Amino acid sequence: MFANDSLQFYGEVMTESGPTITPTPHQLRALTHPVRLRMLGLLRVDGPATATSLATRLGLNSGATSYHLRQLAQHGFVVDDAERGNGRERWWRAAHTSTRTDTGLGESDEEVADTLDAYLQTVVTIYTEWMQRAIEERPLLPQAWRDASTFSDWGPRLSPASAQALLDRIDEVIRDFPDDDAEDAEKYVLMVSGFVRPGRVGVEGEDAS
Numbered sequence: 001m002f003a004n005d006s007l008q009f010y011g012e013v014m015t016e017s018g019p020t021i022t023p024t025p026h027q028l029r030a031l032t033h034p035v036r037l038r039m040l041g042l043l044r045v046d047g048p049a050t051a052t053s054l055a056t057r058l059g060l061n062s063g064a065t066s067y068h069l070r071q072l073a074q075h076g077f078v079v080d081d082a083e084r085g086n087g088r089e090r091w092w093r094a095a096h097t098s099t100r101t102d103t104g105l106g107e108s109d110e111e112v113a114d115t116l117d118a119y120l121q122t123v124v125t126i127y128t129e130w131m132q133r134a135i136e137e138r139p140l141l142p143q144a145w146r147d148a149s150t151f152s153d154w155g156p157r158l159s160p161a162s163a164q165a166l167l168d169r170i171d172e173v174i175r176d177f178p179d180d181d182a183e184d185a186e187k188y189v190l191m192v193s194g195f196v197r198p199g200r201v202g203v204e205g206e207d208a209s
Contacts, residue, residue, distance in 0.1 A: 021076070021096040025105060025112040030075040032118040035060070036068045037126055040077055040094060045187065048081040048093040127191055134189075144184075155197070167194050 023031065031037050039054055055065040069092055072078040077095055084091035101120075106113020131151070138146060158166065170192055179185075 019096045020098045020100050022100045022102055023075075025109075025115050027075045027077070028101070028105075028119050029115050030071055030077070031099075032115065032122050033068065033071075034122050034125060035064075036072055036077075037122050039065070039068055040072060041126070043078060043092060043094040044097055048084055048091050050089045050091055052089070130189065131191070145186075163194060163196075167192070 021027075031040070035058065038058060042054060042057065043049060051066040051069055052062050054060075054069070055062040058065065069078060073080075073092070078092045079095045081091040081093040101116065103116070106116050134149070135151070138149070141149075156166075174190060174192075
């Protein structure tokens with residue numbers, strides 16, 4: 001099963017249509033560092049940038065930023081932006097608009113499973129930061145945008161098969177929803193999380209309640 005969970009900003013649902021990457025376990029390991037995932041998300045959402053400009057936005061020194069960019073490049077997530085490079089400054093752009101992870105990667109390899117879990121932990125950490133920023137900035141938004149925002153959860157009773165069908169339907173709706181060209185249109189973030197209620201299912205699939 002594949003899932004959208006990388007940021008186009010961190011994740012994929014926020015990006016324009018374009019190429020998607022499904023990382024190998026080796027590639028995925030490079031994204032378990034939160035700075036790299038933040039960096040990749042910024043390049044995907046806001047476009048090409050230099051190490052200096054990314055360092056300023058992320059509160060890092062340019063040396064550390066350059067190192068993480070080289071790691072992302074080595075694993076195929078970013079590439080040189082030849083149209084902007086001028087010999088003095090190196091510009092980088094995202095190689096893909098989104099990441100899709102194969103959630104079955106670690107079924108037969110514990111180390112790979114640990115890598116996938118570490119990556120997802122990083123994704124959730126960054127999503128949490130975004131939600132916190134969104135709620136902090138909410139009082140500054142026009143009322144129309146406050147009304148068009150939500151922090152909601154639902155609790156239907158589902159089997160794994162029906163849960164997957166629900167996620168597939170949500171994914172289809174989001175992907176088919178057209179971009180809005182209105183003057184007041186902005187980049188809009190949709191985060192979809194779906195999981196069995198914690199404490200209900202044990203490690204071996206037994207009901208733990």
